[in-house]
Structure formats: structure tokens, C-alpha cells
Amino acid sequence: EAGVAQSPRYKIIEKRQSVAFWCNPISGHATLYWYQQILGQGPKLLIQFQNNGVVDDSQLPKDRFSAERLKGVDSTLKIQPAKLEDSAVYLCASSVGTGLNQPQHFGDGTRLSIL
Amino acid sequence: AQKVTQAQTEISVVEKEDVTLDCVYETRDTTYYLFWYKQPPSGELVFLIRRNSFDEQNEISGRYSWNFQKSTSSFNFTITASQVVDSAVYFCALSEAHNTDKLIFGTGTRLQVFP
Numbered sequence: 001e002a003g004v005a006q007s008p009r010y011k012i013i014e015k016r017q018s019v020a021f022w023c024n025p026i027s028g029h030a031t032l033y034w035y036q037q038i039l040g041q042g043p044k045l046l047i048q049f050q051n052n053g054v055v056d057d058s059q060l061p062k063d064r065f066s067a068e069r070l071k072g073v074d075s076t077l078k079i080q081p082a083k084l085e086d087s088a089v090y091l092c093a094s095s096v097g098t099g100l101n102q103p104q105h106f107g108d109g110t111r112l113s114i115l
Numbered sequence: 116a117q118k119v120t121q122a123q124t125e126i127s128v129v130e131k132e133d134v135t136l137d138c139v140y141e142t143r144d145t146t147y148y149l150f151w152y153k154q155p156p157s158g159e160l161v162f163l164i165r166r167n168s169f170d171e172q173n174e175i176s177g178r179y180s181w182n183f184q185k186s187t188s189s190f191n192f193t194i195t196a197s198q199v200v201d202s203a204v205y206f207c208a209l210s211e212a213h214n215t216d217k218l219i220f221g222t223g224t225r226l227q228v229f230p
Contacts, residue, residue: 003159031216042119042206042220043160056217089158098216106160 004107018080025094035091119221136192138207146212154204
């Protein structure tokens with residue numbers, strides 16, 4: 001079974017530029033998550049999708065961050081414009097569905113550096 | 116408010132030593148769930164274990180064991196006879212019954228096992 005795929009693996013941009021990350025979850029997984037992991041910290045949930053609907057985006061900085069999962073499969077996370085404090089690893093995870101009996105499977109992440 | 120504390124930032128041991136990673140949590144819920152994840156240098160978070168608040172039985176899986184004590188709000192993780200491949204960052208996480216999909220992570224403990 002293929003795991004969660006993310007691209008790019010690394011991205012370096014200047015502040016005020018825009019950037020987009022892509023995630024392809026495990027086939028058949030209805031729930032998709034985006035996490036932000038700042039260096040030295042644990043991952044923090046940004047947004048959770050169930051199919052193509054948003055379940056929780058309470059910690060997403062909506063003035064600059066946006067995410068979509070139009071067809072309920074792959075997802076894109078965008079930052080526009082980027083700030084220095086956005087430097088982090090962005091992790092995507094998926095699970096079969098909501099609920100505790102469905103563990104989250106994580107991708108390798110995209111490491112974003114803002115200059 | 117919910118919180119997970121991993122006071123040990125970094126631990127170094129020599130192969131074959133036993134090592135314990137501490138985790139202390141805070142929650143107002145009576146029903147909650149605790150997790151451990153491993154993050155090797157590749158960046159992917161690997162699920163290790165999940166326990167619910169009603170099950171205080173300790174668990175052993177090979178060289179790994181977990182000690183859950185509600186009285187001290189702790190969920191500690193012990194690796195017996197550590198190996199170089201155990202080198203990684205280990206995260207403890209909490210989710211609460213009203214939102215079981217939302218994982219609240221600690222800041223992680225970096226374990227380095229030297230040959």
C-alpha cells in the first residue's frame with residue numbers, strides 16, 4: 001500500500017512570496033489533515049477535511065493560509081504572502097475516516113524555509 | 116486546557132542501555148486518548164501506540180513498553196536494550212473524547228543511541 005505522498009520535499013522562498021504544497025493521501029482515506037511543525041515543536045493541526053468538506057480549520061491563519069480538497073482526494077495548502085514565522089515542516093496525514101479507531105498516517109512533509 | 120509536556124529535550128544513550136521517555140498530560144475530560152509517535156530523520160511520523168483513559172494496563176511490544184498512570188497524569192515510554200535504529204524524535208500526544216481526531220502533541224524528545 002502506497003503511503004501519503006507530499007511534494008515538494010523542500011521549498012525556499014522569500015518573504016511575501018506565495019507557495020503551495022500538495023498532498024495525495026492513501027487511497028480510500030476519507031479524512032485528510034494538514035499540520036505545521038515548527039523546529040523544536042510538535043506538529044500543530046492546521047486543517048482537517050472529511051472528503052471535500054472542512055471539519056476543523058480553527059487553527060488555520062486564514063488571512064494568509066488556504067487549503068482545498070476539491071474532489072475529496074488530493075489536497076493543496078497555500079500560503080500567500082509568506083512570513084518569516086511560516087518557516088516549518090508542513091505534514092500531511094490521512095485516515096480511513098473520523099474516529100479513534102482510524103489511526104493517522106503521515107507523509108514525509110515539506111520543509112519550507114523563508115528568507 | 117489540554118496540554119502535553121515532554122520535559123526531556125534530548126537523551127543520549129549507548130546501545131543496549133534501557134531508556135525511558137517521560138510524558139505528562141493535562142486535560143479536563145474524563146475520557147481521553149494518549150499516543151506515542153516516532154519521527155525518524157526522514158520526517159515521517161510513525162504511530163507506535165494508542166491508549167484510552169479507562170485502560171491503565173501497561174503494555175509491552177517487543178523492546179517497547181508503556182506505563183500509564185492516571186494518578187500522576189503520565190504516560191511514559193521505555194525502550195529496553197536500545198539500538199542505533201531507535202534514534203529519532205519521539206512525540207507524545209493527547210486527544211479528547213469530544214474531538215478524537217485532533218491530536219495535541221508535546222514538543223518531543225530527541226533520542227540518540229550511540230554504538
